[in-house]
Each structure stands twice: as C-alpha cells, then as structure tokens.
Amino acid sequence: MLEVKNLKTYFFYDDKIIPAVDEVSFSLEEGSILGMVGESGCGKTMTALSITRLLPSRNCKIAEGSIVFNGIDLASLPEDELRKKRGSEISYVFQEPATSLNPVLRIEEQMKEVIFLHRKDIAAAKRDAFIVEQLTEVGIRNAQKKVKCFPHQLSGGEKQRVMIAMAMVTRPKLLIADEPTTALDVTIQAQIIVLLQELRQKFGVSILFISHDINVIGELADCVAVMYAGQIVEYAKAERLMRQPQHPYTQGLFECLPGAWAVKRSRLNVLCGEVPKAGCFPQGCRFHPRCPKVFDRCRKEMPALARQKENQEVRCWLYSGSEI
Amino acid sequence: MAILRLRNITKFYEINRNSFSLRPQRIKAVDNVCLTLTEGMTLGLVGESGCGKSTLAKIILKLIPPTSGEIIFKEKNITRLSESAFRPLRRQMQIVFQDPYGSLSPRLTVKDIIAEPLRSFGMPKIFMRPRIEELLIQVGLNSGHADRLPQQLSGGERQRVGIARALATSPRLVVLDEAVSSLDLSTQAQVLNLLVKLQQKYALTYVFIAHNLGVVRYVSDRVAVMLRGTVVEKGSTGEVYNNPLHPYTQLLLGSMPSLHKRLLRTRKKEAELPRKDERGTAADTSSACVFFSFCPKSRKECAEKNPVLKEVAPHHWVSCACIE
Numbered sequence: 001m002l003e004v005k006n007l008k009t010y011f012f013y014d015d016k017i018i019p020a021v022d023e024v025s026f027s028l029e030e031g032s033i034l035g036m037v038g039e040s041g042c043g044k045t046m047t048a049l050s051i052t053r054l055l056p057s058r059n060c061k062i063a064e065g066s067i068v069f070n071g072i073d074l075a076s077l078p079e080d081e082l083r084k085k086r087g088s089e090i091s092y093v094f095q096e097p098a099t100s101l102n103p104v105l106r107i108e109e110q111m112k113e114v115i116f117l118h119r120k121d122i123a124a125a126k127r128d129a130f131i132v133e134q135l136t137e138v139g140i141r142n143a144q145k146k147v148k149c150f151p152h153q154l155s156g157g158e159k160q161r162v163m164i165a166m167a168m169v170t171r172p173k174l175l176i177a178d179e180p181t182t183a184l185d186v187t188i189q190a191q192i193i194v195l196l197q198e199l200r201q202k203f204g205v206s207i208l209f210i211s212h213d214i215n216v217i218g219e220l221a222d223c224v225a226v227m228y229a230g231q232i233v234e235y236a237k238a239e240r241l242m243r244q245p246q247h248p249y250t251q252g253l254f255e256c257l258p259g260a261w262a263v264k265r266s267r268l269n270v271l272c273g274e275v276p277k278a279g280c281f282p283q284g285c286r287f288h289p290r291c292p293k294v295f296d297r298c299r300k301e302m303p304a305l306a307r308q309k310e311n312q313e314v315r316c317w318l319y320s321g322s323e324i
Numbered sequence: 325m326a327i328l329r330l331r332n333i334t335k336f337y338e339i340n341r342n343s344f345s346l347r348p349q350r351i352k353a354v355d356n357v358c359l360t361l362t363e364g365m366t367l368g369l370v371g372e373s374g375c376g377k378s379t380l381a382k383i384i385l386k387l388i389p390p391t392s393g394e395i396i397f398k399e400k401n402i403t404r405l406s407e408s409a410f411r412p413l414r415r416q417m418q419i420v421f422q423d424p425y426g427s428l429s430p431r432l433t434v435k436d437i438i439a440e441p442l443r444s445f446g447m448p449k450i451f452m453r454p455r456i457e458e459l460l461i462q463v464g465l466n467s468g469h470a471d472r473l474p475q476q477l478s479g480g481e482r483q484r485v486g487i488a489r490a491l492a493t494s495p496r497l498v499v500l501d502e503a504v505s506s507l508d509l510s511t512q513a514q515v516l517n518l519l520v521k522l523q524q525k526y527a528l529t530y531v532f533i534a535h536n537l538g539v540v541r542y543v544s545d546r547v548a549v550m551l552r553g554t555v556v557e558k559g560s561t562g563e564v565y566n567n568p569l570h571p572y573t574q575l576l577l578g579s580m581p582s583l584h585k586r587l588l589r590t591r592k593k594e595a596e597l598p599r600k601d602e603r604g605t606a607a608d609t610s611s612a613c614v615f616f617s618f619c620p621k622s623r624k625e626c627a628e629k630n631p632v633l634k635e636v637a638p639h640h641w642v643s644c645a646c647i648e
Contacts (some may be wrong), residue, residue: 039508100539156373185372185535190579215538215581256513258542268517268542271510273479 001206002028002051002174004133007065007075009050011057011248011278018279022230025305028174031204033196035221035238037214039275044210048176049083050075051208070173088118092169095179097159101151107135109163111169118170125324139195140164157188158203164195171203178210189323193220213255218242218255227275229286229297232305236312246314248291285317293318325527327497328384331512333393335379335553353379354390354551358633366523366530368544368561370537370576376553377533382500384531385417386410397497415445418490421602422502424482428474434460434485435470435596441492445645459488465519480511487518492527499531504539516543537580541565546639552614555633559640569642572615613645 009021020045028034032231036044049055052072067074069090076080081140086092094100103108111131115122122130128147135143138161151159160180167175177196193216198206199258211217217224217238224241226234226249234247252271273290276282282289287296296315305315327485331537335354354376361367369377382388386397386402395403398419402410418441428437438456442535443642447455461566463484474482481504491496500519503584520543523530539563541545548558549572557570568574613619613626 038509186581187575187579187582188535189371193581195586213581215508217582253509256509258516258538268513269516270513272339274480274511275508 001030001070002208003066003068004047004051005066005068007047007067008063009046009055009060010063011060014058016279019281021050021232024065024227024230024232024307026225026232026235026263027206030173030206031200032222033200033207033209033220033319034219035217035224036208036210037212037217037224038227039212041228041275041277044212044227044290045178045229046206046230048092048210049176051176052090052092053082054086054092058217071257087114087172087248088170088173089172090176090224092165093160093167093175093177093180095182097163100163101159101275103151105150105153106147107149107154108160108298111135111147111166111291114166114169123193132171134165135162136167138162138199139191140165142316154190155188156184157191160188160192161185161195164192164199166202168199168205172205174206174208175199176208176210179212180209182211182213183214187214196220214257230278231286231315232313232314233287235305235313237310240310240312244312246308246312246319247287247316248293249287252290254291285315325363326360327363328359328396329394329396330357330359330380330384331394331396333357333361333379333380333383333390334394335376335383335388336391337557345603350536352553354383357393357553359555359558361529361531361591362546363496363529364527365545366532366543367534368540368547369531369550370535370540370547371550372447372535372576374449374552375550377550378501379553380550381501381531381533381594384418384497385499386414386557411466415441415493417497417499418487418493418615419499419501420483420490420497420503420507424479424486424506427472427486430474433471434465434477437485437495438489438492441642442490445493455492459492462491464514464524478511479507480514483507483511483515484518487515491522492525495519495529497529499533501533502535503532504536505536509624519543550574554614554630554639554643556615556644557642558633560639563640566639567637568616569636569640570644571619571621571646575618613643615644 005025007021007024008019011018011020026034038044051063055075064073065075108131112127115127115130120168121198131147132143138264140146140158140161146154164198168231181192184192196207196218200207209217221238224236225232226247228249245254256268256270258268272289276286284300285298285303288294291298303315303317303320305313306319307313308319333354334356335352337350337353339351357380359367368378371377383390389560394401394600402413435456438459439452442452442455454471456470460467466483467483476483499509504515522528532540532543544561546558547564548555551572557564557573564573565577568577611628612631613630615624617628619626623645631643631645635641635642636647
C-alpha cells in the first residue's frame with residue numbers, strides 16, 4: 001500500500017549538503033504495523049515527515065526517490081493535491097500530546113475543525129454526537145463531559161487518546177505515529193499499545209510506528225526497520241528480528257538492554273562510541289567505527305541492503321555472500 | 325550498616341492558599357514513608373510520574389524540609405539541623421539530575437562546572453586542576469574535555485560531567501534522579517556500566533530513581549514501589565520483580581513492554597488492566613487505600629483503612645489488606 005523507494009532527504013545549505021535520510025526503502029502492507037526503531041538523530045522522524053512532506057525547513061528537500069501511496073507518488077505530487085491526502089488518508093500522531101493540542105480550545109472545538117475540513121459528509125447537527133462517539137471509540141470514559149474540557153484538564157493518556165481520535169476521525173488508510181508513547185507512563189503506554197492494535201483490527205489502518213524503545217516496537221509491530229545514521233540497516237519480521245538479529249548494530253542494541261536478559265551487575269555489553277551526527281558520517285559502512293566485527297572492506301565501501309533468508313534484509317558486508 | 329534511615333517521612337503541599345479559603349487543601353506528596361539504605365547498596369525507587377519519587381529525593385538531600393518525620397544520616401538526626409551545622413554532611417550527599425542539557429550551566433566550561441563544588445567546600449586552587457583531571461578520567465572523559473562548553477558535548481558526555489561534578493566532593497550517598505532516562509540506548513548502557521563501576525570502586529550508596537523498570541532492576545539491590553506518595557511494596561530486587569504481591573506492582577510489571585512477552589505471547593488484554601485515566605487527585609485526603617479505586621481485588625475494608633507495610637517474607641514488605 002505504501003512503498004518507499006530509495007528515499008533521500010537532504011538538508012541543502014550554501015556550502016554543504018547534509019543527508020538526513022539516505023537510501024531508505026520499505027513497504028507497508030494494508031493493515032500491518034511497521035515499527036521503525038533507532039537512536040536519536042538516526043532519521044526516523046525525518047523519514048516520517050518526508051512521507052507527508054511536512055519537512056521542517058526550506059533547506060530540507062526530498063532529493064531523490066519515490067513514495068508511492070496507493071499508486072500515487074507523494075514525492076512529486078503538487079502541494080494542493082497532497083494537502084487533500086494529508087489528514088484524510090494519511091494521519092499523524094505526534095510525540096508530545098501536551099504540546100500538539102491547542103491549549104486555548106476545548107477538545108470539542110479541536111475535533112470539529114478536523115471534521116469540518118475532512119468529513120463534509122457529516123451534517124453539522126450530527127457533529128456533536130459524532131465527536132462523543134469517536135472519543136468513546138478510543139476509550140475515553142465520560143466523553144460527554146470530556147469534550148467540554150481544555151487539554152490541561154485531561155491526563156497525559158487522555159490527551160494522547162484525543163490525538164489518536166482526531167487522527168482516526170477521517171478513517172485514514174495510513175497512521176503515522178511518531179513516538180506516541182514516549183512521554184507516557186508504562187501503564188498508560190500499555191493501554192495505548194492495545195488501543196492501536198484494536199484500531200488496526202477494526203479499521204484495517206496501516207500504522208508506521210516510530211519509537212526509540214525496542215521493547216515497545218517488539219511488542220506491537222509486525223515488521224521492524226532498524227535505522228542507523230539515516231539508513232535502514234536491518235529490516236525483518238518482528239519475531240525473526242527478535243530471535244535472530246543479524247546486523248552487528250541490532251545485536252549491540254539488544255545487548256544494551258538491561259532487564260530481561262542481563263544478569264544483575266554483569267557489565268552490559270556496550271557499543272562503544274556514539275551515533276555520528278548527520279553530515280559527519282564516516283566513509284564506507286556508517287557503523288564501522290563502532291562495529292566489533294569490522295574488517296577492511298567496511299572501511300572503504302558502503303554495503304547495500306541485501307535480502308537474506310526469511311525476507312530479512314541486512315546492510316552489512318558480513319552477509320554479502322549469503323544473499324538470495 | 326545503614327547510612328540513611330527515613331522514619332515516617334511526610335510532605336504536604338498546600339494549594340488554594342488564599343485569604344478566602346478557610347482550610348487550604350493539602351496535597352500529600354509523600355505520605356508516611358519509611359526506608360533504610362544500607363551502605364554500598366542501591367535502592368531503586370520506581371513509580372509513575374507524580375508519585376512522589378523526586379519529592380522524596382529532595383527530602384533525602386534536605387533540599388526541602390519534610391512536614392513530619394525524621395531523616396537519620398549516619399546515625400545522626402539531620403531533620404532539624406541548621407544549614408551551617410549540616411554543611412559538613414552536605415558534601416557527603418550529591419545528586420545527578422535527569423536532564424544533562426538543563427543541569428549544566430551553558431556558560432561555564434566543564435572544568436568550572438566540576439570546580440564549583442570543590443571551591444564551595446574550600447579546596448585550595450593548586451589542588452583543583454589535578455583533582456578535576458582525575459575526576460574526568462574516572463568518568464571516562466579526558467583532560468581534553470576540561471576546557472569545553474556543555475554545548476560542545478554529546479548527551480552522554482554531559483551526563484558524565486554531571487556525574488563527575490557529583491563525585492567531586494567524595495560523597496557517600498548519590499541520588500540519581502532519572503540519570504539515564506534521557507539518553508539513547510547505547511549511551512545509557514555505557515553510563516550504567518560507569519555507575520556500577522564507580523559504586524564498586526568507592527562503595528557508594530545510590531538512590532536510583534527511574535521510571536524504566538528494566539534499568540531499575542539492573543542496578544538495584546533493593547526496590548521500593550511508590551504510588552501516590554506512599555511505598556506500596558519494597559524489598560530485595562529479586563523478590564519484588566519475581567514475586568510481586570501488591571496489585572499495583574503486578575500492574576506495573578505487567579505493563580512493561582518487552583520482547584520477551586511477544587515471544588511468549590502472554591500479552592494481557594486491556595480489559596484486565598485497570599484504567600488509570602480517572603485517577604483520584606492527589607488532594608484526595610480520604611482514608612482509603614491509595615490503590616482502592618483501580619484495584620481488581622479491592623474489598624470493603626480497603627475503602628475504610630489504608631493498609632500499612634507488612635513484612636510478608638524476609639526482605640519483602642507489602643501494604644495490601646488482601647495479603648496476610
């Protein structure tokens with residue numbers, strides 16, 4: 001349904017070009033959840049913003065690649081055509097529910113705005129009832145009363161539910177959720193995860209779920225794309241990735257996780273160094289300075305994403321002989 | 325040996341305090357908390373936002389006075405000690421803050437940041453430079469970092485500077501208030517390793533506050549679970565995590581997203597998770613058990629009496645009326 005191919009989003013400045021997203025390709029099937037995981041600054045959010053072309057500044061442009069959504073290339077669509085897709089067919093849920101709602105408008109008024117713009121089929125008289133129904137749908141209790149509230153009167157979990165309700169009002173085909181649970185407590189996070197799973201089942205919406213938390217991704221997503229330094233370094237079915245991470249970076253991330261496997265006080269097996277900043281990526285494989293299995297070829301040539309067994313794709317020279 | 329004992333610590337904040345309200349409303353931020361910290365051990369404080377973890381940390385460090393109760397540090401009651409009498413002890417307790425961006429002055433160099441506590445406790449200038457270099461090396465930086473400004477450092481490096489600053493006065497007790505929460509996974513693992521190493525080297529006592537349950541499990545010897553200002557369960561880490569008895573602890577651990585759970589397919593449905601959106605306000609001063617309205621096991625007596633902590637097994641205390 002969504003097919004991103006060789007997407008390159010760059011920042012263009014007078015003297016230099018900084019790649020934020022580089023050669024990103026993935027596809028998302030109808031009704032499935034793709035989890036995108038990576039550390040801060042690895043290009044997850046930029047990828048998501050590229051899909052809706054909500055890029056942050058004039059200097060930032062999609063340089064190459066196509067984003068085919070239901071047969072239409074969003075990357076080359078004129079702005080006014082794209083605006084019709086945004087909100088109605090593709091919705092976005094942002095990380096911070098507290099700052100993405102307007103603090104001086106009641107929930108009701110904010111919901112009405114979306115309905116007014118995108119759901120012309122709902123008569124003005126029926127709007128109030130529709131809003132209450134939508135809020136109940138995402139699990140807000142006492143919605144009748146809550147619609148009259150201002151955002152600050154709601155809890156963090158409720159605010160995120162309102163955001164999701166607003167995103168779902170138009171019955172989008174694709175929901176982009178950028179770190180929707182990061183600002184929430186664990187118990188609320190668990191509820192939001194369950195809610196997203198329910199929405200997927202009920203409306204068949206596809207979800208692009210972005211998070212830095214492998215645990216959350218592992219629990220929710222069908223497929224996972226691991227990003228590093230603007231590139232997808234590994235892509236696989238969630239279960240396969242959890243059982244057999246192939247890329248040294250993914251393996252390293254799993255070993256960094258305290259909790260389930262780590263024996264208390266045994267040293268965590270850490271990846272040394274830090275994520276390189278966009279603009280100063282090393283030559284060759286971008287992970288090679290931190291890679292424990294680095295060899296000569298990694299320093300010179302950049303590996304491509306190559307398909308392995310069970311549709312697992314890895315960007316690493318270690319597996320260059322075993323593509324299928 | 326116990327380095328710190330908290331006896332019946334209570335902290336009330338008064339709200340709506342104006343000339344028209346006869347009786348100001350009181351918020352119980354911390355309610356009747358008793359904890360003992362053994363020297364060289366780590367106490368993990370877990371709980372959701374607003375449960376009083378940070379207030380308790382501030383009380384421990386004597387940054388705010390408790391409404392009632394006693395703080396005994398090294399067999400000395402410091403609760404009512406004047407600032408000047410407390411000063412010699414002040415250097416023995418330090419704190420590392422959550423946000424490495426906000427907690428370091430942007431206008432001071434790393435060297436000046438670390439020198440501040442040294443100067444404050446009267447170290448002669450000639451000893452300062454070698455001490456700062458020694459501290460930098462201990463936290464995994466080098467003397468080259470001494471003249472940099474915080475903005476020139478990455479998140480992990482800043483947090484290391486925060487740790488070096490805390491260690492400058494050779495403290496016995498360090499409060500780590502969400503010290504690794506804002507770091508990326510691989511950096512977080514590096515800092516956790518550093519903290520464990522420093523603890524072993526200097527026999528430091530840590531109070532480790534975090535909302536990430538996996539991280540708390542990894543570093544802590546003892547864990548206390550807080551809910552709305554009270555400790556509902558405490559004990560050795562293994563006991564609390566492997567055999568949680570309080571329904572709230574069970575809920576909290578059950579909400580923890582994990583790769584493991586996906587592999588075992590034991591995800592709970594939302595129906596089983598009590599909803600916390602409409603949690604009672606903290607100003608609620610009723611005598612009911614703090615978890616009463618969400619507890620799946622609540623009984624009549626729970627509404628009348630707040631249970632006290634009982635030792636149910638060696639090193640395992642629970643406050644729940646259902647547990648004998």
